[in-house]
Amino acid sequence: MATKFKGYMGNMLKVNLSTGEVSEFDVTDRDRELYIGNKSLATKILMDNQKAGIDPLSPEAMLIVNTGPLTGSNAPCTSRFNVSAKSPLTGAIGASNCGGDFGVQLKRCGYDGIVITGKADKPVYIDITEKGAEIKDASHLWGLDTEKTQEALSPKTGKLVIGPAGENLVKYACLISQERAAGRCGLGAVAGSKNLKALQAKGSKKIEAADPEGFKKAVKNWIDMLKSHPTTGETLPKYGTANLVNPINLSNALPTANFSRGRYEDAEMISGETLAEKYLVKNMGCLSCPIRCGRVVEVDGKQVKGPEFETLGLFGSNILNNDLTLINKWNRQMDLLGLDTISCGNSIGFAIELTQKGLLKSDLKFGEFGWMEQLLEDIAHRRGIGNDIAEGSRAMARKYGGEEFAINARGLEVACYDPRSSVGMGLGYAVSNRGGCHINAGYMIFMERTGPITMDPYSPASKAAWTVFQQNIFEAVSASGNCIFTTYAIMHKLLHKINKRGLLSKIISKVLGVSGLAMDHTAMILPWGMPMNMPVMIPHSLVIGKLTGMKMTLGKFLQAGERGYNIERMFNVREGAAQDTLPGRFMDEKLDPKRPPLRAAMAKMLPGYYKVRGWDATGVPKKKKLAKLGIGISASK
Amino acid sequence: MDKPEVTVRFYAALRARAGSDEILCRAANVKDVIRHLKSSFGTDFNRVLNSCHIFLNEENIVFMRGVSTRLKEGDTLHILPPTGGG
Structure with a gap:
């Protein structure tokens, strides 16, 4: 279905993995005007097309991957695309925004989004081109981490994949595109429940502007504005989101020992300044981004994405860890497994306090981490205590108690700011x-x-x-x-x-x-x-x-x-x-x-x-x- | 009697301009420290300094007596540029 608006490609795909049927999904221009795109439009689609009260991991659940008009337009910071579904972690709306290259390539194929329903009878991936979508066998990809999965797909395509965590329906499994994550709400588990390992897209269609000259001028001014602004032109490029560790710590809002304190005496050791001085190889940005807040660090001799502020807090102060080398390593491991670092770190902090209070039998401790790498594997593969932690803090509290210190709201683990200081x-x-x-x-x-x-x-x-x-x-x-x-x-x-x-x-x-x-x-x-x-x-x-x-x-x-x-x-x-x-x-x-x-x-x-x-x-x-x-x-x- | 000696710590963009993490300085109150910093570093440093949040030990000086907040021996003043992220 076409659209009178430029910026959109005017088409969405619908793929039923149970039947193998691929069709077009209609969106009206009225809805484009009302909801623009991405998460807002996806929620509208879910409201209109998905039955109330469904199990988010059932075949009838919808998984929507979509874009906004600016996605891929060359306006600054517009590689962003969205993944939406009913969250298996919270039971509420699940939406997660990602800066990887899948959304841009999806639009270049001529599609603003894809609505996925059903469940394949074996692992599959969806291959999208300008001719449409094909469902292909992914048996050879099942079990691979997110990097190996992307390497095994076709080169130069935009990709969106799950890791072992998504396959094993970890309630906070994410999807990964390049090294960027659609991290929150467990949408990787929704893909896993459909036996959907990956999507890839490659196209060459142009995204047109209604007023090309006016658009170009406005974009240039916008880029100049971002580059000359102290936050987007200096702090974020130099220190990334990690710049927040020190200010949030001084504000008494840095989660420490499962949010029992707001200040960590070793905050400087896990700060953006320390990351920049001792670990940073270079900064990086999503496509079309002049801010470039991403960090590149070295882990096991390889240049990989460095941690965001949330990961530094929840795998640093919140578990009393002052070793940034370990956080870099765990961050990499979670990206490969396809785990949301916020929910994962927060749930581990809760499990440690449960253990400390004698409510859970485990070897987990604040300040000692010989167990961490194995635990992350166990969460992603749902083994032992990892199986409980894979359910998130709310479900763990229902099983073991400690609801008052299970730090979630609506079932989603709270991010790295203690609200008692804000x-x-x-x-x-x-x-x-x-x-x-x-x-x-x-x-x-x-x-x-x-x-x-x-x-x-x-x-x-x-x-x-x-x-x-x-x-x-x-x-x-x-x-x-x-x-x-x-x-x-x-x-x-x-x-x-x-x-x-x-x-x-x-x-x-x-x-x-x-x-x-x-x-x-x-x-x-x-x-x-x-x-x-x-x-x-x-x-x-x-x-x-x-x-x-x-x-x-x-x-x-x-x-x-x-x-x-x-x-x-x-x-x-x-x-x-x-x-x-x-x-x-x-x-x-x-x-x-x-x-x-x-x-x-x-x-x-x-x-x-x-x-x-x-x-x-x-x-x-x-x-x-x-x-x-x-x-x-x-x-x- | 000498004014108390305090540690002044810099963060992010300010640290880059100061060329060090921290300095020691003798000052009776926060205003003295700001005056000292303005005379010690360049214009670019001062431009960023104006907009900074200042914490005395663990409390933002806006919840104390602002720049008139008195200092004592061994205090640490933290100076941070405004920021965002998350």
Whole structure:
């Protein structure tokens, strides 16, 4: 089915692995305008085409791999594609964004996405070309790690594969493309449940722009902006996401000994600075990315992807490990096995504390790691205690106890920021549709701790409105096929020049702290209240307009994000996975003796958040809100 | 009486500009340290310094008395540029 919009290829594939049938899957232009693409559009497809309450590892479950209009367009940071399904780890919406080369090649074949259902009777891979898709035998690939699988597929194709963890249905198995992961929510297990080892795509079709000159100019300005910004032009290229270890540690928010403390005395030894000084071979970027936050390190004489901040924390401070060499090695091992490092590290931290408290019999200990390499293999192959850890922290707590220190939200292991030192982050984790994900949460720690202008990280004031704003913009950016790291430039580089200890900085901080009411109204007046574009801070809407020919404005862009967030919430409501809570450790245990735990702040923020969202007191979107967003008007066939 | 000696630690982009992880400095309060740093390093360092978060030992000085926060012998001041990632 064609589309009137440029930037899209206008076709999606549908592959039924049970019957072997390959067909086209229709998406309307109305849905493209409403949901843009990637995770938001994928959730719309799941809502319209997948039955409620299904087992996410059953043949009838859908696995969607799709793109956004910007994917492969040569706009900066636009190799991003999406994998969506009902998460086998959480039972809620599962979506994971990846910067590997599969999405770009998929579009070059002429397809915006692929919807996979059924279960093959033997291991298979899907081979996509400009002529369509073929299901091919993957018996020779089954059991291989993610690198060997990619090497065994055709050269120069874009690939997306699972490792042994996905084959063995580890609940947080990921998919890997090049060395980039669609890491969270266990979507590798969904592929494994279908006997789907891999997808590969290779094409040469061009992605056209509606206004080629305007698009080219807007892209050039955007790249210049990212390169000249202190965060995207210097900190991330030089230190990667690992730059956060020291600031988060000083902020008393670095998970230490299974989130029982927020500071680690050896943080410097696992920091971005140490990584850059002692281990970094070079930096690297996804296709079309000028930021290049990726790290290349050497493991066993081979140059491989280095660890992200989350991995450094959860395999460093959170298990009391100060040896960066070990983290580099385990990070590599998990990528090969196809394990999400966040859920895996967090679940191991929980298992260690269970052992320490006598609730689990194992040899696991904080600070001693002779067992780690074997344990990672055992998790991926579901052997011994590894079989329990492969189920994730929520399932382990149900079996062994310790629910209050099983650090997950909605069943997804919480990322590497302790929310007791950033209360907005706590709100975000609790309400995040995919669970304890820092990005889907709204990443308020940037507004509260690490950004150029910050709000009081312990005050609930205005946090609901800013969390909604952040969540909506991340949702829209992801939907478009762009990397959320481009949003760091929303805090314009001029804000980095303001004297942090001067009057202006103090005034801005105070204004942010009392801006909740104004922000509430911002949400109410979308999209007509922002009928313009603002390329010096948020170039995304302008670039999408120039590429696609849609009449995109900042207001429409933010509202598309709001719509995506709401349809994800509706998916969770339908699946009975919409409880917005945090583990007892965050709610009731003090991290800092001078500061209360989160319960009181959450009691203030959560009702405010629902109000700003237009949701009822139980977190369900009201009919009026859904009608305003056009959700419920089913246009997908 | 001499002012107390404190350790000043630099991070990320600031560390690169200072050319070292840390320095020792005698200062009665945070303002003294900033003054000392501004006179010791170049313009580029000072430009980044302006926007930095400052922690005294383990507490952000915004929760203390800001630049007027008094220092004592053996204190460590951590100076970090704003950042993002995750």
